[in-house]
Structures are given as C-alpha cells and as structure tokens.
Amino acid sequence: MNGKRHTIETDANKTLLWILRHKLGLTGAKPACERGDCGLCTILLDDEPVKSCLVLAVEANAHKITTIEGITKEGALSTLQTKFIEHGALQCGFCTPAAVLVATALLKRNPSPTREQVVESVEGILCRCTGYRQIIDAILDASKINPH
C-alpha cells in the first residue's frame, strides 16, 4: 500500500474501497455509485487502474496498491498534479484522485499519448464539473514534461 506493507483482518464481503477508507484511513478513493459506473473509487492495483468498489479486499492480498495518497511524495505535488492545478482541471475535487491516478498510470505505460488515448483513459471517470477539457489538457501538458 503506497510502498508499505499492512496486515489487515477483514470479512470476505468487504471491498478494497471499504478497507482503504475504514481500516487504513485513506479517504482519497470515493464511494459514490458503488456499482462500477462512476470510477471515483479508482486506485492502481499492480500499477493498473481498477475500480476498488469492484475488488474484494481479499483479492488485493499480496498485490501492490497505489492510492492518491501515494502520489504525493513527502508533500510535493507530482508534475501531473501541478498541471491539474494550472489547467483548472479540478473544481469540486471529488473525481480528482481518480483522474490523477488514471493519468499517472497512462503516462507510465504511454509517455506520449495522443489526445484520443488520453480521452480513452478518462472515459471511466465521471466528472460533473469540468467538462473534461481541462483534465485532458492537463494530462497532455504533463506528458510533454519528462519524468513526471
């Protein structure tokens, strides 16, 4: 979990989202639809974006998990996070942890994405504030700077 090992006891019917928020105090991942539609619970499982409301905590056992809290190293914002601010890619901020995580994963596997590829990467995040343009611009801008 963000570079540290944790041992947690849990029931089989608890999701990864639930234990992140209730057992680890990591509230960056948000419970909204809890049916895999909105994407605001997105975290990185073995560096891949997944919806944590659709992952049982037990399924995540012995896997690498990255949440938004793991992106900010010692309080310093990542390049992506800085670009999000510069481009106004967040208003209420509710989708922002998920958006930053999918963007981080995208730029790791594809450092120079096309606009279309950026759009595809955020299709699974429901943002009701920005209209997505600022999010997409921020990600493309960040991709021009290396490393992120």
Added chain:
Amino acid sequence: MLPKFDYFAPESLKETFSLLDTYGKDARPLAGGTDLLVSLRGGQEPAKYLIDIKKVKELQNLSFNDKSGLTVGAGVTLNRLIRHDAVSKNYPILREAASTIGDFQVRNRATLVGNICNASPAADTAPALLVLNATVNISTQDGTKKVPIHQFFTGVKKNILAGNELVTSIDLPIPPEKSISAYMKARRTMGEDLAVVGVGGLGAPTGGSGKEIRLAYASVAPTPVRAFEAEKIFRKDRPVDELVGEAIPVVMKAVSPITDVRAGKEYRVNLVKVLTRRLVKQLWEAS
C-alpha cells in the same frame, strides 16, 4: 453492502473442480467481478460461495498458433486480450468489441469468459464470438465438453452451464482467408454504455457465388443471436443492395427487440435494419 459469503482462492484446477462439486449451485466462480459484485450488491445473485479463479495458472493462458487459432483462458482480462498482437491481427472484430465494454478500469479486470457466462443479451463480445464460430470449453472433474457458442446462451442472463461446470477457455478457429470483420455498437454515449443495438459481421470471398457473410446481434433478443438464415441469401451473384433488401426481413425474424430504459422497440428495429445494411456493404466491398 455485499451479502455475506465464503471466499476461496484455489491454486489448481483440481481444487477448483472439487469446490464446484461441493458447493454447486450456491457457488460462483469469481474472475474480474465486474458483473458478479454488482449483482451481489443488487441482491440479484444468491451465491454463498465465491471461488476466485485468478490463482489457477491453467486458466490464465492466452495463446495463438496459425493452425488451431486462438485460445482464451477463463482468467484472461479484456485489456490483456486487446493488447495481444495476434488478436489485433487475426480477430479484429473481437478486439473492437472488447474495447467497447465498460471503460479502461473495467477492462483491466473483466474477462472474455466472464462476459459470456454473465450471458447478458447485450454482451458485446458475443456477436464477435458468434461470427468467429467460437467454441466454449466446459469442464468438471470428469472432463471437458466443447459447445459451439451459439448453443451457449439459453435465455436472459442464462447459459447452458450446470451447477458444477466451469468454462475453462474459449477457442477461436482461424478465420476464413481474406476475411474482414467488424462490430458496430449503437449507444447513447461514446463513453461507458451498454449496446442499444450491437451488430457483428464477418465477410469473406467464397471463390464461388456471392460472398460469405456472417451476422450476429446483441441487445435485440433474449440472447445474442446469429442470423444463420439471413446469411444464406448472400451467396448469390447479385448486387449487394438487392441482397441486403432480401436479407433484412429474414434478419428481423431472428431478432425480437424490446423497449427498455435505453431505447424504444421501434428505434431498435430501425437500427437493426440500418446497421445491417451499413455493415454488410462495408464487408462486401472490402472482402
């Protein structure tokens, strides 16, 4: 809130079959969980035992050879399938269809086998598998039987599996030489959406009269369907517009669109006609 259940993570096929034998109807295999967890939470799924198949090595295989074709193990995710070179090269319709499912995060977990076992009439991979003549490998402790994909779906969210049976993989033969295939999905939004109507098609030269055209549909019947009768019409040496005109009434007999939250019946009927015409002409011209 998810209901209470017991969770198992077997590490061998033998253990998996044994668990299914023990718990049968009360058990569900768990792969990506992108349908199962939603159903569990919604109370539509009475499973008391979840059997996670992701640690079973034999079920994670994705391989191609140019004699027998493609094998997709039960645990292979859609993104893994989409990224596979042989899939892009030899089964473009499958890649296309899989790419329209959910979104990127969902495709990191959802599996091809899960998509067909969930057996939604809207399953996007189904038209692709139907026109590619896929075979479903169904296994228990006692062995494996092979079922053609068009016999796999038996009703809305119903498949042919008995309580202790597991789909271990799907096989796809090599498509006909010089064939072209495509999937058209009518939807309300370009982001995440179920198919309002889905049409999959394959076209190939025959060396005889007309062309080989295969057509399959999602979201217009209780199950995904292949339009076998309509396909026969295309093996004639007549202009494609004429053949399409003759085929469409026959297609309409194979489907039974309904009105639901996503679209009205009349709109779906119209979409079937329009997309069939569009797809057949595209395949005809290119093959």
